[in-house]
Amino acid sequence: MDAATASLRAATDGRATAASNPYDPAYDPLVSATPGQGRDYAPTYWIGTAGEPPADDGPIRHDIDVDVAIIGSGFTGLTTAIFLAQEYGIKATVLEANRSAWGCSVRNGGQAQCASGRLKRSQWIARYGMEAALGLHRECLDGMENFKALIKDIDCDPQPGGHLYVAHRARVMPILEKEARLLRDVFKYDARILNADTVRREWVGDEEACGAMHEPEGIGIHAGKLAFGYLKKARALGATVHPASPVQGWETRNGVHYLKTPGGTVRARAVGICTGGYTSNSLHPQLKNRLLPILSNSIVTRPLTAQEIEACGLRTHQVITDTRVLRHYYRLMPDNRLQIGSRSAITGNDAPQKQYEQRLIEDMWRKFPALRGVQIDYSWWGWVDVSHDMMPRIHQPDPKESVYYALGYGGNGVMYSAQAGRRLAQWIAGKGSELHLPIFTSKLPFPNVREMVVSEAFAPFRRFGQRFLYRWYAYNDERP
Numbered sequence: 001m002d003a004a005t006a007s008l009r010a011a012t013d014g015r016a017t018a019a020s021n022p023y024d025p026a027y028d029p030l031v032s033a034t035p036g037q038g039r040d041y042a043p044t045y046w047i048g049t050a051g052e053p054p055a056d057d058g059p060i061r062h063d064i065d066v067d068v069a070i071i072g073s074g075f076t077g078l079t080t081a082i083f084l085a086q087e088y089g090i091k092a093t094v095l096e097a098n099r100s101a102w103g104c105s106v107r108n109g110g111q112a113q114c115a116s117g118r119l120k121r122s123q124w125i126a127r128y129g130m131e132a133a134l135g136l137h138r139e140c141l142d143g144m145e146n147f148k149a150l151i152k153d154i155d156c157d158p159q160p161g162g163h164l165y166v167a168h169r170a171r172v173m174p175i176l177e178k179e180a181r182l183l184r185d186v187f188k189y190d191a192r193i194l195n196a197d198t199v200r201r202e203w204v205g206d207e208e209a210c211g212a213m214h215e216p217e218g219i220g221i222h223a224g225k226l227a228f229g230y231l232k233k234a235r236a237l238g239a240t241v242h243p244a245s246p247v248q249g250w251e252t253r254n255g256v257h258y259l260k261t262p263g264g265t266v267r268a269r270a271v272g273i274c275t276g277g278y279t280s281n282s283l284h285p286q287l288k289n290r291l292l293p294i295l296s297n298s299i300v301t302r303p304l305t306a307q308e309i310e311a312c313g314l315r316t317h318q319v320i321t322d323t324r325v326l327r328h329y330y331r332l333m334p335d336n337r338l339q340i341g342s343r344s345a346i347t348g349n350d351a352p353q354k355q356y357e358q359r360l361i362e363d364m365w366r367k368f369p370a371l372r373g374v375q376i377d378y379s380w381w382g383w384v385d386v387s388h389d390m391m392p393r394i395h396q397p398d399p400k401e402s403v404y405y406a407l408g409y410g411g412n413g414v415m416y417s418a419q420a421g422r423r424l425a426q427w428i429a430g431k432g433s434e435l436h437l438p439i440f441t442s443k444l445p446f447p448n449v450r451e452m453v454v455s456e457a458f459a460p461f462r463r464f465g466q467r468f469l470y471r472w473y474a475y476n477d478e479r480p
Ligand SMILES: Cc1cc2nc3c(=O)[nH]c(=O)nc-3n(C[C@H](O)[C@H](O)[C@H](O)COP(=O)(O)OP(=O)(O)OC[C@H]3O[C@@H](n4cnc5c(N)ncnc54)[C@H](O)[C@@H]3O)c2cc1C
Pocket: 034, 035, 071, 072, 073, 074, 075, 076, 077, 095, 096, 097, 098, 100, 101, 102, 103, 104, 105, 106, 107, 108, 109, 110, 111, 112, 113, 245, 246, 247, 248, 274, 275, 276, 277, 278, 279, 280, 283, 296, 297, 298, 329, 341, 381, 382, 383, 384, 406, 409, 410, 411, 412, 413, 414, 415, 416, 417
């Protein structure tokens, strides 16, 4: 350990920094300037069962000079720090507003899927052309291998085997069949179509299932154990991780970034932004109105009895989603609880209202009537970083500035955040010119093509649009 790292570490006694503020259930990134300071974790199943958070390096307590600062200590920030150290010998300084890995990374469904963003392979072809689509597919497969290698020595309860994509209405089956053919014929990816009988007999007794597509890649993980494993790995490689250190101001002078935190200013030669759905509009001008944070909520039942598991036909531990645009993601956990999640409220203020949890519970009952009345042990929500074209970006938005970001996975970041961390490290280490796919070569887009007009004048009204879209999606999803 070098002297600088040793002095940063001296601030702690080898334990995790305790929360200095309570969890704020109504936090909203479009309203608050930062996600707080030293706030406690959301009450998730992952935090409840991951054990003690590992040691960190304590809050920033004085001004410091560093080569690379990473803002945000979720999966993306921590894996960026891992790859910077492992591949390029760069020991990053990770700044986190709250407790380590506090955001989405300890609130998700733990479904590592072979995806990057929300678009399907057929949509990649339509948008980017065949060559780029094939490149994106290779990037996802490479990302899966990267993820498997990373979690090999992290005890995060992996549930491998693939991903079951359940048709929630019969009318969706022809679309799934077409996509599966494309996956097999063009992408050489072994997607299989299963009829409703097979799904219910061999996989899951979801009452809505009208068939499914099974894809070979997909792993369920324990999100808290994974985040804590990344944290330990990053620190073992020499990175420092500083909770309770929100970046509250940012100036750049003569190529140096002055990141103001409550305990001191971090002067950095390069900055990686890994703030996910918790990115505030004021963090950096390059990000203003470039993301639409969307709430997703999740519940976990008490452990189910053998009879309940049989009644629900829960025969697989593989990860499952349904084909709604406002999709459900669910699985049987290693300890026989059922986890299920879906969209939630639109604003942070509304998120704690019981109606959103109740709607999700009723969705679960509709799929699994045998679970009517079963006790819910955990219920939480979090902000997903959705980009305006449903695809992420790992990018340097201004070639003259040493600022880089990895954002916008749109609810598909459990696996891809690790690959994004690897790519972001590549950018920061000066190897960005090796990256050619559209997600590396373009900025996060504004909601519309007329960039300035739309971003400045209409962005505050995006949530009206979201309300309208949710109604439309719900109507479309639920029609027979
Ligand atoms: C309920 C839910 C379910 C999901 N389910 C799945 C799933 O099953 N599969 C899947 O692939 N994806 C899922 N996702 C998405 C997935 O969790 C994310 O894509 C992934 O965790 C993103 O990690 P991240 O590191 O980019 O962001 P985060 O984990 O959100 O980390 C960002 C961090 O930045 C910090 N930060 C923000 N601003 C500042 C600042 N100014 N200064 C310092 N720190 C700051 C925040 O405090 C936060 O800790 C889900 C998300 C949610 C909310």
